Amino acid sequence: MGSRLCKRAVRSGFTDYPFFDPILDMPPSMNPPISAGHPDGAGSNEIVRTDLSTPAVGRLSLYFRELHRLLDAGQTSTNSRDLAAMVNVSAAVVRRDLSSIGSVGRRGVGYDVASLADHIGVVLGSGVHWKAVMIGVGFLGNALLRYRGFERLGFSLAAAFDTDPTKIGGVVGNTKILPMDQLEPVLRELKPELAILAVPSEQAKEVAAQVVALGIQGILNFAPTTLRVSSAVAVINVDLASELQQLAFRIQNA
Amino acid sequence: MGSRLCKRAVRSGFTDYPFFDPILDMPPSMNPPISAGHPDGAGSNEIVRTDLSTPAVGRLSLYFRELHRLLDAGQTSTNSRDLAAMVNVSAAVVRRDLSSIGSVGRRGVGYDVASLADHIGVVLGSGVHWKAVMIGVGFLGNALLRYRGFERLGFSLAAAFDTDPTKIGGVVGNTKILPMDQLEPVLRELKPELAILAVPSEQAKEVAAQVVALGIQGILNFAPTTLRVSSAVAVINVDLASELQQLAFRIQNA
Numbered sequence: 001m002g003s004r005l006c007k008r009a010v011r012s013g014f015t016d017y018p019f020f021d022p023i024l025d026m027p028p029s030m031n032p033p034i035s036a037g038h039p040d041g042a043g044s045n046e047i048v049r050t051d052l053s054t055p056a057v058g059r060l061s062l063y064f065r066e067l068h069r070l071l072d073a074g075q076t077s078t079n080s081r082d083l084a085a086m087v088n089v090s091a092a093v094v095r096r097d098l099s100s101i102g103s104v105g106r107r108g109v110g111y112d113v114a115s116l117a118d119h120i121g122v123v124l125g126s127g128v129h130w131k132a133v134m135i136g137v138g139f140l141g142n143a144l145l146r147y148r149g150f151e152r153l154g155f156s157l158a159a160a161f162d163t164d165p166t167k168i169g170g171v172v173g174n175t176k177i178l179p180m181d182q183l184e185p186v187l188r189e190l191k192p193e194l195a196i197l198a199v200p201s202e203q204a205k206e207v208a209a210q211v212v213a214l215g216i217q218g219i220l221n222f223a224p225t226t227l228r229v230s231s232a233v234a235v236i237n238v239d240l241a242s243e244l245q246q247l248a249f250r251i252q253n254a
Numbered sequence: 255m256g257s258r259l260c261k262r263a264v265r266s267g268f269t270d271y272p273f274f275d276p277i278l279d280m281p282p283s284m285n286p287p288i289s290a291g292h293p294d295g296a297g298s299n300e301i302v303r304t305d306l307s308t309p310a311v312g313r314l315s316l317y318f319r320e321l322h323r324l325l326d327a328g329q330t331s332t333n334s335r336d337l338a339a340m341v342n343v344s345a346a347v348v349r350r351d352l353s354s355i356g357s358v359g360r361r362g363v364g365y366d367v368a369s370l371a372d373h374i375g376v377v378l379g380s381g382v383h384w385k386a387v388m389i390g391v392g393f394l395g396n397a398l399l400r401y402r403g404f405e406r407l408g409f410s411l412a413a414a415f416d417t418d419p420t421k422i423g424g425v426v427g428n429t430k431i432l433p434m435d436q437l438e439p440v441l442r443e444l445k446p447e448l449a450i451l452a453v454p455s456e457q458a459k460e461v462a463a464q465v466v467a468l469g470i471q472g473i474l475n476f477a478p479t480t481l482r483v484s485s486a487v488a489v490i491n492v493d494l495a496s497e498l499q500q501l502a503f504r505i506q507n508a
Contacts, residue, residue: 057503061496065478087480124499125506132498139397146393149478149495155502193505194498217508218501224319224403226341234504236497241403242315243490244386244448245378247472248409249311250488251447252379254471 052123056097060120062087063094067117068152079110126154131192133216134160135207136199137167137177140222144198145173158190187214194218201225208235306377310351314374316341317348321371322406333364380408385446387470388414389461390453391421391431394476398452399426412444441468448472455479462489 066086080094204223218234334348458477472488
């Protein structure tokens with residue numbers, strides 16, 4: 001089921017789910033849910049092996065972010081109402097999402113922030129150490145390499161690649177920039193799961209094919225082009241101009 | 255209807271549509287469609303005032319992008335099958351989307367690339383000249399100011415704002431960086447519709463409140479926090495770390 005899901009190149013933003021499944025011809029949100037859950041329980045919560053819809057995964061990711069913000073602020077407990085306000089959903093949705101992963105708040109007490117954060121983290125795989133490589137260190141690649149939000153979620157940017165000789169050998173964030181001709185040996189050695197593509201459109205397809213051939217399992221693609229890769233590879237596309245266009249559409253039609 | 259839709263802060267990526275309508279408690283894709291279409295027809299196509307679902311708006315934005323790529327390559331006609339392949343949907347979905355805006359391909363001939371691009375452009379408001387301001391010129395803001403994709407779609411980045419005195423007065427891309435204390439007079443003069451927020455999380459809510467008070471109608475928010483603004487303001491959130499987390503979830507559960 002997961003692999004069929006991964007066939008879709010999923011875009012980002014308000015057009016969230018712009019792609020219909022070519023076979024089922026229905027919006028992804030109506031597709032069978034992703035089988036989720038983690039075989040190993042953690043913390044005080046029992047992990048229920050359950051089915052999570054793709055929107056639910058997105059919301060869990062946001063609860064996780066907000067719970068960590070609470071932890072940083074020293075807050076030890078929270079409730080569905082407060083969580084709901086933090087991510088703009090209803091408290092009923094929060095309760096349903098959390099109970100679907102086996103976390104039930106106690107009436108009048110709510111949720112323990114630390115254990116709920118840990119629990120969602122396990123479901124989302126944030127305890128797993130993921131290795132990513134950056135392909136393309138232009139202005140966007142540069143900004144992404146310096147973005148500390150990735151590390152906080154357990155992602156390390158293990159290496160970056162560019163064709164520009166003036167950039168090669170430099171370090172951005174904590175990541176060294178290597179020449180593209182080292183892509184093969186470095187990926188074979190580091191075995192990263194993820195590649196972030198911040199290359200021009202014209203190069204994106206070729207680069208995607210290269211990293212997939214070298215065993216990359218997931219691609220976060222910032223090039224404004226739709227990648228067509230093996231169904232075994234997950235792709236998330238972020239098209240920044242399209243986001244702005246959709247924002248404009250919403251304003252125009254408000 | 256549009257304004258209710260705008261109440262939702264919509265996130266980006268695979269969690270596309272993570273937000274349920276707090277009132278209807280159903281995924282946005284199940285909400286009543288957006289009323290779309292443009293009062294003035296353009297080109298050879300009759301514009302049908304129709305209802306577009308939010309995923310359809312996203313797909314139209316992608317067809318638009320691909321049609322412009324064909325135009326640049328000198329191609330004059332295309333068909334639903336080729337367009338479908340370009341954006342990873344079925345040909346039936348392409349035909350349905352295009353007929354919903356009044357564009358019907360001719361059997362054996364297909365679509366004229368230029369007029370179809372124009373027509374979708376009108377529906378999406380790309381003929382309208384949109385003014386945007388950038389708030390925050392860190393590495394990400396810097397990359398976004400240099401991104402030429404916005405201009406191509408009719409967006410101009412009219413001004414940028416930052417608090418760092420060393421950046422003020424500089425020009426990035428074609429946009430001048432101004433101090434935050436000029437936000438009010440400059441926005442009152444330029445009257446931009448859109449603001450792009452590339453500020454740290456801690457400042458995002460305050461900055462959002464400021465720009466909304468100054469008449470901004472839409473916000474593209476890159477700060478990893480959910481903004482809560484007036485229901486009359488459209489918000490699209492792009493959380494880059496969350497995108498990567500969702501990619502990891504898909505790999506883990508494939």
